[in-house]
Amino acid sequence: QVQLQESGPGLVKPSQTLSLTCTVSGDSISSGRYFWSWIRRPAGKGLEYIGRIHTSGSTNYNPSLKSRVTISLDTSKNQFSLQLSSVTAADTAVYYCARLPPGYWGQGTLVTVSS
Amino acid sequence: QAVVTQESSLTVSPGGTVTLTCGSSTGDVTSYHYPYWLQQKPGQAPRTLIYDTNNKLSWTPARFSGSLLGGKAALTLSGAQPEDEAEFHCFLTHNGGCVFGGGTKLTVL
Numbered sequence: 001q002v003q004l005q006e007s008g009p010g011l012v013k014p015s016q017t018l019s020l021t022c023t024v025s026g027d028s029i030s031s032g033r034y035f036w037s038w039i040r041r042p043a044g045k046g047l048e049y050i051g052r053i054h055t056s057g058s059t060n061y062n063p064s065l066k067s068r069v070t071i072s073l074d075t076s077k078n079q080f081s082l083q084l085s086s087v088t089a090a091d092t093a094v095y096y097c098a099r100l101p102p103g104y105w106g107q108g109t110l111v112t113v114s115s
Numbered sequence: 116q117a118v119v120t121q122e123s124s125l126t127v128s129p130g131g132t133v134t135l136t137c138g139s140s141t142g143d144v145t146s147y148h149y150p151y152w153l154q155q156k157p158g159q160a161p162r163t164l165i166y167d168t169n170n171k172l173s174w175t176p177a178r179f180s181g182s183l184l185g186g187k188a189a190l191t192l193s194g195a196q197p198e199d200e201a202e203f204h205c206f207l208t209h210n211g212g213c214v215f216g217g218g219t220k221l222t223v224l
Contacts, residue, residue, distance in 0.1 A: 037213070039161075047153075047161065047204050049213040060212040063116055096160060100213075102172055103151060103163025 002026040004097050004106035012091075012113050018084040022097030022106060023077070030055060030075040035100045038071060038082045040093040041108075048093075052100070053080060087113045117141045117209040121216035126224055127195045135219050136187040137205035143186035148207040150188035152181055155218075156201045164203075165190060195223050 008020035022036070029036060037052035051061035053071045061069045070083040084091060094108040118140040127133035137150060144150060152165040163172055165181035168188065178194045188205060200223045206215040 039213075039215075046218045047155075047206070047215045049206065049215055052212070060210075062212060100151075100166070101149075102166045102170065103153070105160045105162065108160045 002099060002104045004099065004104060006095060006097050006106045006109040008109060008111070010110060010112060012087055012111060013115050014088055014113055015086055018082070018087050018091060018111055018113070020082045020095055020097075020109065020111070021079050022081070023079050024099070025078070027099070028075075029073055029078055029080060036071075036073065036080045037098045037100055038095065039098060040095045042090070042093040050082065050084070050095075089113050117207070117214050119205065119207055119214045119216040121203075121205055121219045123217065124220045124222070126222045127192065127199075129195055129197060129223055131195050132191065132193045133195060133221070134184070135190045135192075135203055135205075135221070136184065137189070137207065137216055138187040139207055139209070139214075141209070144183060144188045144207060146183065148188070148209070150181065150183075151206050151213075152179075152188075152190045153204040153206075154201045155204060161204060192221075197223050199223055 003025045005023045012018045035052040038050040051071050053059045068085045073080045092113045096108045097106045120138045149167050153161040155161040164175045169181040182189050203219045206213045
């Protein structure tokens with residue numbers, strides 16, 4: 001059974017960089033043809049796609065976030081990571097990592113942007 | 116950026132049937148949009164029910180099915196149960212990435 005677990009600071013100051021890691025168990029992130037993805041949900045709003053990285057290393061980002069987002073793979077640790085720079089209060093959300101297909105999700109982690 | 120549309124809310128009676136839809140501003144939804152359907156309950160992570168139009172996961176109840184209907188992706192629930200009350204999200208693949216709809220709140224009443 002594939003399992004994903006998000007980790008990282010729950011509080012980030014405005015203008016700083018948000019950094020999250022997704023640890024994968026039950027599967028190797030360097031095998032298969034999958035998309036390792038980051039999605040978020042701000043309070044009171046719907047799900048928002050942040051971006052994803054393919055097993056091959058190619059990336060795709062939401063155009064509205066592209067200038068601030070970096071997603072990378074760390075095959076030695078079987079993890080993938082999200083970095084979102086220059087954060088504001090609008091980036092406060094529950095952040096999820098996922099493997100597509102077929103759609104395995106982490107439990108999510110709340111990140112609050114506040115001074 | 117494409118806009119994906121879903122019904123904001125729907126109500127179904129216990130034991131009844133309801134169809135949720137997922138449309139795209141760019142035109143007809145096809146299998147090449149690889150439609151996904153997710154179920155999310157308050158305080159929980161999303162759970163994938165359907166991927167790539169009509170493929171189920173091991174935990175997907177048999178009463179849920181996915182299809183393409185009238186130019187949209189569709190999720191049909193046949194024989195609604197009280198535990199099916201939740202928010203349902205769809206997303207489509209556009210230009211190599213994912214675009215989510217706004218979600219449908221389904222009430223079983």
